[in-house]
Amino acid sequence: MQLILYTTLAMLLTAPFVGIGGIVLAVRQDAPSSLVLLVAVPVGALTIGLLIRQMVPASRLLQRFVDAVNRVMREQITGIRVIRAFVRDENERLRFAEANTDLMGVGIRLGRVQAFFGATSLFISNVAAVAVLAIGGHRVVEGGLQLGSLIAFLTYLTLTLGAVTQGLSVFMMAPRAKVSAGRITEVLVTEPSIAEPATPVTVEHWRGDLELDGVTFGYPGAEVPVLRGVSLAARPGRTTAIIGSTGSGKTTLINVMARLLEVDEGAVRIDGADVREVARRDLSELVGLVPQRAYLFAGTVADNLRYGNPAADEAQLWHALEVAQAAEFVRAMPEGLDTVIGQGGSTVSGGQRQRLAIARVLLARPRVYLFDDAFSALDNATEVAVRSALAREIGDATQVIVAQRVSTIRAAETIVVLEAGRVEATGTHEELLATSATYAQIVDSQLTVGEAA
Numbered sequence: 053m054q055l056i057l058y059t060t061l062a063m064l065l066t067a068p069f070v071g072i073g074g075i076v077l078a079v080r081q082d083a084p085s086s087l088v089l090l091v092a093v094p095v096g097a098l099t100i101g102l103l104i105r106q107m108v109p110a111s112r113l114l115q116r117f118v119d120a121v122n123r124v125m126r127e128q129i130t131g132i133r134v135i136r137a138f139v140r141d142e143n144e145r146l147r148f149a150e151a152n153t154d155l156m157g158v159g160i161r162l163g164r165v166q167a168f169f170g171a172t173s174l175f176i177s178n179v180a181a182v183a184v185l186a187i188g189g190h191r192v193v194e195g196g197l198q199l200g201s202l203i204a205f206l207t208y209l210t211l212t213l214g215a216v217t218q219g220l221s222v223f224m225m226a227p228r229a230k231v232s233a234g235r236i237t238e239v240l241v242t243e244p245s246i247a248e249p250a251t252p253v254t255v256e257h258w259r260g261d262l263e264l265d266g267v268t269f270g271y272p273g274a275e276v277p278v279l280r281g282v283s284l285a286a287r288p289g290r291t292t293a294i295i296g297s298t299g300s301g302k303t304t305l306i307n308v309m310a311r312l313l314e315v316d317e318g319a320v321r322i323d324g325a326d327v328r329e330v331a332r333r334d335l336s337e338l339v340g341l342v343p344q345r346a347y348l349f350a351g352t353v354a355d356n357l358r359y360g361n362p363a364a365d366e367a368q369l370w371h372a373l374e375v376a377q378a379a380e381f382v383r384a385m386p387e388g389l390d391t392v393i394g395q396g397g398s399t400v401s402g403g404q405r406q407r408l409a410i411a412r413v414l415l416a417r418p419r420v421y422l423f424d425d426a427f428s429a430l431d432n433a434t435e436v437a438v439r440s441a442l443a444r445e446i447g448d449a450t451q452v453i454v455a456q457r458v459s460t461i462r463a464a465e466t467i468v469v470l471e472a473g474r475v476e477a478t479g480t481h482e483e484l485l486a487t488s489a490t491y492a493q494i495v496d497s498q499l500t501v502g503e504a505a
């Protein structure tokens with residue numbers, strides 16, 4: 053897109069002036085020789101036009117193949133460890149070679165037409181020059197034309213034909229630019245599915261009383277909904293845990309609570325206000341989420357923590373780290389809070405990343421904390437320490453915890469058992485042991501594993 057804009061400004065806009073100016077000046081130098089221009093310009097324009105038409109499909113293909121090579125390369129770089137672990141190097145090499153061969157094929161085809169394009173325009177221009185010399189030369193000999201005028205005419209001729217070639221060559225780039233423009237437009241016209249409310253509700257003091265009422269949600273294009281008629285309540289000052297087998301919809305449920313996904317039916321309410329009626333900024337301050345895969349940005353530890361609260365001072369950062377049991381390892385880092393973390397948190401371990409993400413959300417001081425499997429990479433002792441420090445720190449805020457381990461959730465005031473997107477049972481650990489077969493099964497499987505170990 054940048055290239056076509058530049059060439060349009062630099063060439064397409066100037067070409068008509070140069071072309072027309074050249075013709076006018078040439079005719080003024082010598083009218084009879086201008087007959088050559090009358091033939092050369094249309095012939096040149098037509099031939100070049102036809103060549104460009106030839107290039108259009110190839111240019112379009114080229115853009116697609118460039119895409120394919122980029123896609124394969126990106127996948128291979130991201131998945132390099134998996135490729136090595138499964139010794140798929142050779143297959144991947146072949147996949148890359150295949151994408152590259154396609155690109156090379158169309159590149160060569162296009163290169164050939166382009167080379168022909170250059171040669172043809174030069175040929176037309178030279179034939180025209182020979183014709184001018186033949187006509188004009190006679191007239192110079194006969195004394196009807198000055199030698200200087202003939203040379204000047206030749207210059208104007210070259211200028212005019214050059215302008216025609218240049219002007220038309222911009223169209224050569226048009227097909228690729230059109231493909232690119234299409235993609236940019238696709239992004240620009242995408243409407244966010246999470247809309248800002250027209251008249252947002254304002255609540256003076258949020259308490260964080262979270263309620264889900266008959267929530268149904270399905271991912272776009274999926275045949276069956278992931279969540280079906282889920283109703284539950286998470287009260288301030290209490291811990292509500294969600295447990296269920298893999299794929300039962302726990303992460304989806306958490307995302308619906310934070311309004312990162314919009315419900316299809318039912319409603320999510322905080323302090324009685326439908327989250328769709330709450331301004332998105334208010335909601336993001338109200339609800340703090342530690343996602344399943346905590347993401348850290350390239351930057352220092354402090355930068356990452358301040359993502360939760362840009363105004364936090366050092367003492368607040370250290371306090372949050374203490375609560376998240378992260379202070380010790382941050383202190384041990386070469387530059388403490390100013391240690392640079394690699395992109396995506398690549399230079400810290402999974403457990404360290406989780407603890408930094410917990411510290412980050414603590415700094416934001418939301419009223420509702422959503423922990424999506426946020427303790428999974430911590431050993432038992434660290435998890436217990438984090439959980440008890442958290443409980444003291446966040447006091448009467450609402451806590452929703454998704455976990456796989458029963459030990460993480462057994463003390464929660466309310467445990468919700470999610471099965472295939474439905475609430476199968478709700479209660480305390482003891483109640484569920486007596487009433488929910490699924491819960492008893494989960495507990496049993498973990499005990500067995502524990503005992504066997």
Ligand SMILES: Nc1ncnc2c1ncn2[C@@H]1O[C@H](COP(=O)(O)OP(=O)(O)OP(=O)(O)O)[C@@H](O)[C@H]1O
Pocket residue numbers: 271274278296297298299300301302303304305344
């Ligand atoms: N972005 C998505 N698009 C389409 N389907 C999705 C998407 N994310 C999740 N799903 C589907 O929704 C279902 C529930 O996924 P979800 O991640 O909520 O489960 P979960 O209970 O958190 O699982 P886990 O314990 O493995 O993290 C799965 O069947 C999954 O295939």
